[in-house]
Amino acid sequence: MSNENINEPVVNATPTPDALDSFEPASAPDTAGASALDFDDDPLSATGVSRKSLVIFFLIDTSGSMKGKKMGELNTVMEELIPEIRRVGEADTEVKVAVLTFSTEVRWMYSTPIAIEDFEWARLRASGVTSMGAAFKELSARMSRNSYLNSPSLSFAPVIFLMTDGYPSDDYREGLKELQSNSWYKFGLKAALGIGEEANDDVLAEFTGSKDTVVHAYSGSQLAQMIKIIAVTSAQIGSKSMTLSDDTSHELGEEDVFSAKQKLLGQQIQELVSNQVEDNDVPFDTGW
Amino acid sequence: MVELEIGQEVEMEYGGSAKVLSVIGSGGQGTVYLVRFNGMKWALKWYDIDKMKKPKVFRKNLQTNINDGPPSNKFLWPKYLTKETADGTFGYIMDLKPDGFDSFVDILNTYKLEIDPLTGHAVKRPVKFASLTAMVTAVINIVNAFRQLHRSGKSYQDLNDGGFFINVNTGAVLVCDCDNIAPDGSNFGIGGKPGYMAPEVVRGIAQPNVQTDKYSLAVVLFKLLFRGDPMEGEKVVRDVCLTESSELKHYGQNAVFVYDPNDASNRPVRGIHDNVIKFWRIYPDYIKDAFIRSFTTGISEPTKRIIENEWQKLFIRLRSEIIMCGCGRTNFSSMFVQPNEKTFKCPKCGMEFASLGFSDRKYRMPLYLGCKFYECEISPDSDDFTKIAGELVENKLKPGMLGIKNCSERNWKAKMPDGTFYDIAPGKGFPIWQGLEIDFGEIKAQI
Numbered sequence: 001m002s003n004e005n006i007n008e009p010v011v012n013a014t015p016t017p018d019a020l021d022s023f024e025p026a027s028a029p030d031t032a033g034a035s036a037l038d039f040d041d042d043p044l045s046a047t048g049v050s051r052k053s054l055v056i057f058f059l060i061d062t063s064g065s066m067k068g069k070k071m072g073e074l075n076t077v078m079e080e081l082i083p084e085i086r087r088v089g090e091a092d093t094e095v096k097v098a099v100l101t102f103s104t105e106v107r108w109m110y111s112t113p114i115a116i117e118d119f120e121w122a123r124l125r126a127s128g129v130t131s132m133g134a135a136f137k138e139l140s141a142r143m144s145r146n147s148y149l150n151s152p153s154l155s156f157a158p159v160i161f162l163m164t165d166g167y168p169s170d171d172y173r174e175g176l177k178e179l180q181s182n183s184w185y186k187f188g189l190k191a192a193l194g195i196g197e198e199a200n201d202d203v204l205a206e207f208t209g210s211k212d213t214v215v216h217a218y219s220g221s222q223l224a225q226m227i228k229i230i231a232v233t234s235a236q237i238g239s240k241s242m243t244l245s246d247d248t249s250h251e252l253g254e255e256d257v258f259s260a261k262q263k264l265l266g267q268q269i270q271e272l273v274s275n276q277v278e279d280n281d282v283p284f285d286t287g288w
Numbered sequence: 289m290v291e292l293e294i295g296q297e298v299e300m301e302y303g304g305s306a307k308v309l310s311v312i313g314s315g316g317q318g319t320v321y322l323v324r325f326n327g328m329k330w331a332l333k334w335y336d337i338d339k340m341k342k343p344k345v346f347r348k349n350l351q352t353n354i355n356d357g358p359p360s361n362k363f364l365w366p367k368y369l370t371k372e373t374a375d376g377t378f379g380y381i382m383d384l385k386p387d388g389f390d391s392f393v394d395i396l397n398t399y400k401l402e403i404d405p406l407t408g409h410a411v412k413r414p415v416k417f418a419s420l421t422a423m424v425t426a427v428i429n430i431v432n433a434f435r436q437l438h439r440s441g442k443s444y445q446d447l448n449d450g451g452f453f454i455n456v457n458t459g460a461v462l463v464c465d466c467d468n469i470a471p472d473g474s475n476f477g478i479g480g481k482p483g484y485m486a487p488e489v490v491r492g493i494a495q496p497n498v499q500t501d502k503y504s505l506a507v508v509l510f511k512l513l514f515r516g517d518p519m520e521g522e523k524v525v526r527d528v529c530l531t532e533s534s535e536l537k538h539y540g541q542n543a544v545f546v547y548d549p550n551d552a553s554n555r556p557v558r559g560i561h562d563n564v565i566k567f568w569r570i571y572p573d574y575i576k577d578a579f580i581r582s583f584t585t586g587i588s589e590p591t592k593r594i595i596e597n598e599w600q601k602l603f604i605r606l607r608s609e610i611i612m613c614g615c616g617r618t619n620f621s622s623m624f625v626q627p628n629e630k631t632f633k634c635p636k637c638g639m640e641f642a643s644l645g646f647s648d649r650k651y652r653m654p655l656y657l658g659c660k661f662y663e664c665e666i667s668p669d670s671d672d673f674t675k676i677a678g679e680l681v682e683n684k685l686k687p688g689m690l691g692i693k694n695c696s697e698r699n700w701k702a703k704m705p706d707g708t709f710y711d712i713a714p715g716k717g718f719p720i721w722q723g724l725e726i727d728f729g730e731i732k733a734q735i
Binding site: 040041042043044046047048049050051052083086087092117118145152153154155156157183184187250251252254256257258259260261271 | 517533536617
């Protein structure tokens with residue numbers, strides 16, 4: 001086998017995705033510096049392996065009702081959560097975080113997803129109403145190969161984690177409809193956390209697509225536990241995937257594995273949550 | 289899941305208890321704690337038995353492994369089981385990872401994250417092999433560890449990048465996560481990691497066994513040398529998003545090696561797979577051919593996968609073909625110019641290297657100051673690739689004179705410039721000259 005007949009293709013500027021035909025093509029990646037390779041023949045000078053990226057989107061309700069203890073708790077948990085998620089990413093997964101807050105206005109914490117190593121939580125403040133529909137629309141606009149999901153290499157389907165304490169004040173269905181037509185949303189891992197008495201689990205289940213991936217926190221300690229459970233579990237599943245079937249008598253088909261991760265996430269969240277029911281009946285605003 | 293508290297005492301199966309000191313890490317099957325037991329520090333793996341399909345059978349297998357002992361000292365092997373708690377939860381203790389070893393994951397990333405305990409900020413520290421010899425030695429050690437494991441009739445089952453620690457200065461290897469190791473043919477519900485799992489496992493038509501281990505081993509070796517995924521090329525990147533069904537397709541039903549000579553549909557992509565493109569040019573053909581076989585024929589025919597002994601021979605050869613040139617360039621002899629059959633020339637500085645030909649092999653070993661050969665290379669019965677048999681050194685009394693020192697425990701014979709053979713006792717040496725011939729016993733060598 002000689003070296004001469006090997007020609008490396010460059011990335012096609014407009015690849016034609018087959019199975020996932022609704023994923024829009026990438027813009028051409030940066031190929032600068034490629035020619036410099038020819039002069040470097042040191043077997044030890046490697047760059048890190050090309051990693052698959054996993055973006056975790058946090059959609060956080062910062063409306064006025066979140067003010068005070070809820071927001072204080074949430075800020076603290078999120079600060080503590082970042083180092084925990086860092087440990088989840090493996091050699092071949094680069095985990096990034098993007099935070100979208102919604103109240104009267106919809107706002108990204110940073111203008112682009114940030115690698116988990118470098119991510120620093122900027123403390124959030126609460127005021128205004130709950131524009132959840134607008135948040136769904138903004139998320140759908142950014143969950144695109146030409147925007148936030150622009151990794152030149154492969155991506156895992158994103159993790160989308162919604163946290164809210166109230167009923168949407170805008171037409172969330174219209175926003176959700178737009179989001180549901182986004183392929184990244186379709187294949188993504190969706191989970192939601194309702195905070196306190198007002199949050200409506202049915203709305204949240206519409207967002208995640210199943211009740212299994214919706215949980216509810218009524219107290220501060222529950223809020224902390226649930227956020228950690230959901231974020232860590234979904235990051236683990238999102239960056240790993242594929243478990244085996246015990247039954248080796250028939251070959252797996254596409255229908256066997258379709259949304260396997262979302263189902264697994266639902267199972268694991270339910271298992272973990274069922275172990276944390278002790279302080280279930282303490283209302284959110286008491287016991288501080 | 290029953291998590292352990294810091295300070296909690298965990299009762300051990302044969303008496304005594306281990307005191308939990310801190311959390312080391314957690315994985316898919318449970319959490320690893322630092323514990324104190326019998327006055328020493330150990331690692332305790334504590335299972336999340338809710339996630340186990342057959343905890344009783346799993347525990348029994350673990351007990352068997354503990355009784356059998358590790359195949360060699362390259363394994364961080366389970367030492368003692370704990371008692372079962374009321375709900376059946378249990379764990380085992382093992383030695384702590386010694387200092388000086390980095391995880392395979394960090395080696396692939398080329399850095400590790402160290403967290404500042406006060407601020408929580410993460411700092412990147414580079415992780416890189418100190419020398420080419422250390423890297424190839426690590427490869428030989430990995431291959432040898434799996435050879436020893438498979439010889440003992442067991443398979444590792446979920447071989448992946450989380451399973452090793454490597455000393456980047458020496459190439460020493462430690463195989464960890466040994467708790468899923470099971471007799472070939474049995475499986476306790478452990479899956480594997482996409483990209484490392486054999487295609488037939490991904491497709492759901494086989495369970496992990498010795499043959500699927502061999503596929504995973506080839507992936508590990510490819511990743512270590514070529515720093516990329518053997519199945520991830522243009523075809524895969526086009527999918528943009530790696531969903532469950534695209535994993536099934538690209539790692540199972542339609543896995544195509546990036547350098548499949550008969551299928552160019554999945555070549556590495558510049559800008560993404562630069563490592564693989566670069567290193568594929570550097571490695572000699574016999575190494576590339578072994579990977580081509582593993583990832584073409586070996587995809588559909590598990591019995592034709594490269595066996596560990598064959599890998600071991602190939603990499604012992606590769607180690608002997610490393611040249612460290614005086615100008616600082618270190619590479620394999622195939623990357624040097626060959627003005628004639630017996631000479632290698634550095635393309636950068638022009639320095640020339642003589643070589644030694646052995647009676648039992650066709651390839652030649654380049655000679656440079658500090659180069660070594662090993663027991664297995666001068667004795668056909670030896671499998672010892674770590675014991676240095678000879679080294680090229682400078683004569684301490686006659687500076688500038690280079691020669692080979694007998695580091696073995698046997699007498700050799702060498703032809704000196706006066707044309708006669710002399711006995712070379714252990715610790716002695718002889719100069720390198722144009723007509724040099726060495727008689728190691730069964731194997732002979734000459735310049």
